[in-house]
Amino acid sequence: MSDDAADAPADNSYLAEPPTDFDPVEELTEADAEAQAEALREAVRYHDQRYYVENDPEIDDRTYDALFSRLRDLEEAFGIQTADSPTRRVGGAPRDELPDVEHVAPMRSIDQGGEAEEVREFDRRVGEGLDSADWDGEIEYYCEPKFDGLSVEVVYEDGVFERAATRGDGTVGDDVTENVRTIPSVPQRLRGDYPEFLAVRGEVYMPKPAFQAYNRELVERGDDPFANPRNAAAGTLRQLDPSVTAERPLSVFFFDVLDGWEFDTRWEMHETFPEWGLRVCDRTQVVGDIEAAVDYRDARLDERDDLDYEIDGVVISVNDTDACDELGTTSRAPRWAFAYKFPARSEHTTVRDVVVQVGRTGRLTPVALMDPVEVGGVTVSRASLHNPAEIERLGVDVGDEVRVRRAGDVIPEVAEVTEADGDGHFEFPATCPVCGSAVERDGPMAFCSGGLGCRAQRERSVQHYASRKGLDVEGVGEERVQQLLDADLVDDVADLYELTVDDLTDLEGWGEKSAENLLAELDDAREPPLADFLTAIGIPEVGETVAASLARHFGTFDAVREADEDDLQAVADVGPTVAHEIRDFFDSEANRDVLDRLLAHVDPREAETTTGDALDGLTFVFTGSLDGYTRSDAQDLVERAGGSATSSVSSNTDFLVTGSNPGQTKRDDADDNDVPILDGVEAFESKLREYGVDVED
Template structure:
């Protein structure tokens, strides 16, 4: 580069490029050599993308040793080095449909094809594991190695041989000949359930847990003692080949369908598609199925099917032009614990919660994560100020997976569970055999406010206008000391509350009066009995028919109800033996609560079945409330979620829909109106 050209590059750009290279090299070392990353994949991808963009803008800055020009990291000294005859390159990443369509356009431009030409691709789940190459000579396994830096890997032959799904000798199906030499490439992985058991075992021995199944697989495969690897539940899917002698492949699809005939496992979800649009549709399908799969995937891999085109397209420094990794939004990210607080739940459970530096995970901004209980905090050694790996899968509440102890500065503070309830000051208790601390004060403000909110929620008594602020105001003013007090309030009582004028007071009073006529199942759920959710409440109502029978039911009677386990049965039995609770029930009776007859699930269903389908509602429905619609979907075996994602099967749009409608359109989800929804559930518009 000429001296005058150097001057055209801002010094801060040069400084940033050097900084990015150092950071990426360090994280490569942590990831590839130590199998102990200190940042999430999403953060690493962001660093690499930034470096690529700067090098694209200032190509003079590209150097042969830049991380953008290499695949992984040099092999560890502890292992013998194994050269890859054909480099095991990394793949370029895409995170949006726009980038995937551009990939397709790029290929057509490179091949001088018309814009409307259709290119055939193969698509497969992108396994989140460890890339390996196994070499078979005359059908016998001779060498197994990791990808390493793409050109040279680590000899892990003895460890590879302990993986039962990798044959020591190939076999041929029918007249299919065996190649004299086959370099098969695949991904070694660990299934979710096996990963969970391994981590539980490690924790019981006082050993640090693995961050995710990928790290567990890498750590297991790179053991110096094959006996350790043999005890780890590793599996493999093969996805391609390197050098082959004695057999000629013409397409990637032929590779994927031939390898199983030689005894090499291929993911059964691989597919051949006609064009890039079908590849994108496959990505959406895999994203919906992601949580149901027994192993982790972080996207899909798209490859040009015709191998003759691979030769024409060639490769770049670290990636082929004929393949692309189309990734999903990350479910794990790193962030910092700013504080740890405790919350008092409606059952008195005192739960620690991590206040996090806000971060995007799974397409949602997360600022809190559950820490479950004191034992969990101690087991994971979570401290205020720690950098942690946070996980959110599907609609699951975010949780802290592990602490990144390498990022500790010494200023982190251990958390100590308070001895007294942070709300009412009562001494907390922890029963033998339980991990949860509880506030024993049934009149505790924290419990009462949360219980009021739960009682008034749509799935319970459905009291419109009674949200968090109103619940707090009612308790602050001393108007409500137990939930039954709601039904003895007058319009003038509500006028005492901040922000209440006559109209608002009347509306809330009338909403409370309307809720007096409900179903037994909704009322049971509203009571907030431990372990009694909507389904259990419905089972109780259908089995016992009335409240008096439930009150008199023995523990044996309750345990005999199909679907109700021993814990739930004991909690229900104890609740109806508590004198304070019985007094509250009597207050409800005197206030005039009555129960409508409710239809059974079978009566509602009338042959309809929504099992396995997920719905989102947006906008106002004319024929029913959104909560009623939710219950009908659930009664027919379906599921309702509040967030729009690719996991959703139907978005039901009412009047004046919100941003969910726009997001659903952007994701290409199936959108139906209220009339279509009613037809689905067997009701007339």
């Protein structure tokens, strides 16, 4: 073992009550900077140990941040960063892929079971195995929680963090060195009397409070949250960009030696790890027999929900390492360890938070974030609460135990409160959680009144504008929109048309070619069809069908924009509710401002309006591909002549028009309802001529 202790020296001035009023960096000599940086590195390592391993910090967060920032400034100004500097936790350069790395020793899995009798059978095998080896010592069991995270190998050489890898297939894993380096509880340099070479096994996990907070961020910005902390940890650790890993809250427990040092007992290892700066779990115990190990598991099951990390069972190992050597291993698992699993949580769980999500139209949807639970074979950690009225009906609040079901076997929702933590229910906010605008109630629903002045609505509106349902602008996906808003380059859809190549190439991940491609896509979207434009700007209740009807009826955007509710209700597919939503959208001052600026760049093409009522009262359905027509072209032709085009056949359908590769279901429905079938383009056009519709040859 090394005699070089890595502890900060007693005379280091940055330990107790450290000064944070530093001289300007430019006034230091290189020698002074080197000396101060080394003292700061030792102090930061010391404070990391106190905070992350011993849970007993000596300084507040602001003081720690000042020391860390000073160290980073010195290293950047003088180019003196070391391989084991704490500042390397902020992440390295992104990788194209995670290369493979071979483990120094196999990382085997563990036999497991969920019944007490299986544990007792494990104990019987241990006893027989040691008897046959003439081992006459006392059998004790080392019991520890089975962490539900991602197992990693971490290697130290001369006490300095060298590399890290995922378990992979047990022999070869992914090289996640730079990602693991960013985890605060993984020491960059060991402390105390450490061995020259050490390979240890740890479990990387995301603490439950941090998991819920991170999922809250994802839900608030409209992204899908992680199903459970394990998935969150695994996805974070396998990021190609270590700076992304550094931003996410990961931690680690160390629990085994793979190579480099031997202990007499596993308990001795457990006590020694913290002396080296390696974090261990304080729920570990040594017990005298297998029944005490079963009791240990039951106690961990009882406290499972109160822990700030996820566990799915306990691991029971023979404590004496000589006994472990006598028992040996199979090709896949040690004979001296057994994982006693917990039963899966099913349907009943606890609400840990309620997040109010703001949609594109301003609708506020409350979402319950919960302890992960298995519902219909799928693990879920969020469930819809639908609207404020549903919260009031259920009487649900944070901390309540609830039963979760999957609505339509797809969307998880809270079905009922099974154990209330308090007397009331979650109080729905009176203001938008994103922009602070007043929340307006419309029956059971709630809406943000901020319109496009709300960041969430702006973000969703930009995404929708560029989506396939909008103007199909390639290169403006969810992540790019967030990046553009964060850089203050885009505040709303109008700003897209004011972007320059220089604006984009200044952002991470953009090259000149990708910038030019995006601007070319936007140029192609400066004269969109009116129906597409009406869909793209995100008017509530106006999808593709209603937008097409508005375009055919009014012809120009100005006509749609100025129409009153009575005029709007004269349009097919537009009732009182839709007309009111359209009028509200155009009456919003924030929306008018954005539209005026948008129209300085975009000129929606005038649409062909309805040419007559020759097909008034007739309904057509289309299936298959019509030679010379797109589906929307054929529908437009019918609707401009006063007819209707619907998607399904019913007794109200007058004609089914079939092209090549038609759907059999629609043909069967037509036969069942005695609906005439027009087979092919010629039959379709011939029928239109019968009714006096002018069809171009």
